[in-house]
Amino acid sequence: MSVAGGKGLSLAARLYKSxxxxxxxxxxxxxxxxxxxxxxxxxxxxxxxxxxxxPHLAYQWSLRSSNSLRAETRNLLFDSFCGGFWVGAMHFNPLPSVTTLSMMTMNNVAIGGPRFMLAGWVAQALGVGVSMLVFTPAFIAVTSEAQLYACLPILMLYPLVLGWICYRQTITLSRHKRELLALSRTDSLSGLLNHGAWKDHLEIEFQRCRRGQQGAAIALIDIDHFKAINDTYGHVTGDIVLRQLSKVLRQNLRATDLAGRYGGDEFCVILPDMPLGRATEVMDALRDRFNCLGYAQDPTLRASLSIGLAPYQASHSDAISWLNDADQALYEAKSSGRNRVSSVLGSWLKSV
Incomplete structure (x- = not known):
């Protein structure tokens, strides 16, 4: 089904009841x-x-049309044409005429904005013209009490229903917007924050630490010999290892901690309000849990982690310098034998 067809069917379904x-x-x-x-x-x-x-014919026409959006647009213009036709047939009786035309116009504006409103006015004018040829009406400027009461139901109920439909549509669009925003900031494989989103949070955390003089730590995590895992066991198994790490991160971090996939086999974590000693314990426990995982694809497969930790320091000029300290600690963890946690504090490096 084409995009236009899908939109038309959606529009036809929304308009059918109204x-x-x-x-x-x-x-x-x-x-x-x-x-x-x-x-x-x-x-x-x-x-x-x-x-x-x-109303039922219009709906069936849209369902059976090869271009449902175009068919429903024609249906709406025909509605406007009929509205103009009946205005002329009623001899332009003020209240029923204004009620009919205004309800049609309100509907067209809600569906297609100013441009479709103008198209609806043209269709209404054509309907009035045909009606004048058929009925040769005269202008009757009196609305009876019975006609007044007959107009009240549509004046009260139809705007309420149209407003409710627009409200529901707004809620749906808002939800879709939130979902799209979440998808744009999420790594599709791991389900964690992607590189850009995590860097944004890192900048926010850096500014928070700078303003409040509060502690925090960041960790960079690398899967040891990940290229060898891909080459030996295949990329599908490599993806499983990546997902296992993201699962371990979600299960073993606090709700306030922010984990992301930095790129490739490298992950990153922000640990707000956590001193370096405690962060080292948390990361080492996480490393142990990951090391103990087994893989049904191949019982011989084992994977380990190298982790670099860096606490926030007042000497950091920006978030990047903080991140560079974590990267330096990760390099130390990898160069000193891997499968360990290294932390940096100023110019001092410590491995666990």
Missing amino acids: RALGLTLGFVCVAAGMYPFHPSGWVWALMIANGFIW
Whole structure:
């Protein structure tokens, strides 16, 4: 199905109930406006068809059309044409006419904005023109009490229903926007923050530490010999190892900690309000848990982690210098034998 077809079906489904309700209430309004002129049977049949049969035909037409969006657009313009036709047929009776045209216009604005509103006005004008040829109406500037009460249901109920539909659509769009934003900031393989999102959080944490003089630590985590794992066991198994690490991170970190995939086989964690000693214990325990994991794909597979830790220090000029300290600690962990946690404090390096 094309994108236009999908949008059309969605639009047709949203409009089906509102069109059925609007035209049913509109029938009451138009019938009250037409009754004093004693219309012939074919006019009554036309009113009934427009009010009670057309909504279902319009919906079926959209469902069966190869371009449902275009079909539903035509349906909406036909609604406007019919509205103009009945305005002329009612001899331009003020309240029923204004009610009919304003409800149609409100619907067109809600669906397609100013441009479609103008198209609807053109369709209404054509409907008025055809009606003048058929009925040769005169302008009757009096609205009876019965006609007034006949207009009240559509004036009260239809805007309420249309407003509710627009509200539901706004809620849906807002949810989709949040979901898209989350997807744009999430690594698809691990489900953790992606590189850019994690760096944004790192900058926020750096500024928070600088303002509040509060402690925090960041960790860079590297899977040892990951290229060899891919070469020996295959990339599918390599992806499983990456997902296992992301699972261990989610299960063993606090809700306030922020884990992300920095790139390739490298992960990163922000540990707010955590001193270096405690951060070292947490990372070492996480390393042990990851080391103990088994893999059903191959019982011989074992993976280990090298982790570099750096606490926030007032001497850091920016978040990048903080991150560079963690990267230096990770380099030390890898160069001193891997499968260990190294931390940096100023110019001092310590391995666990």
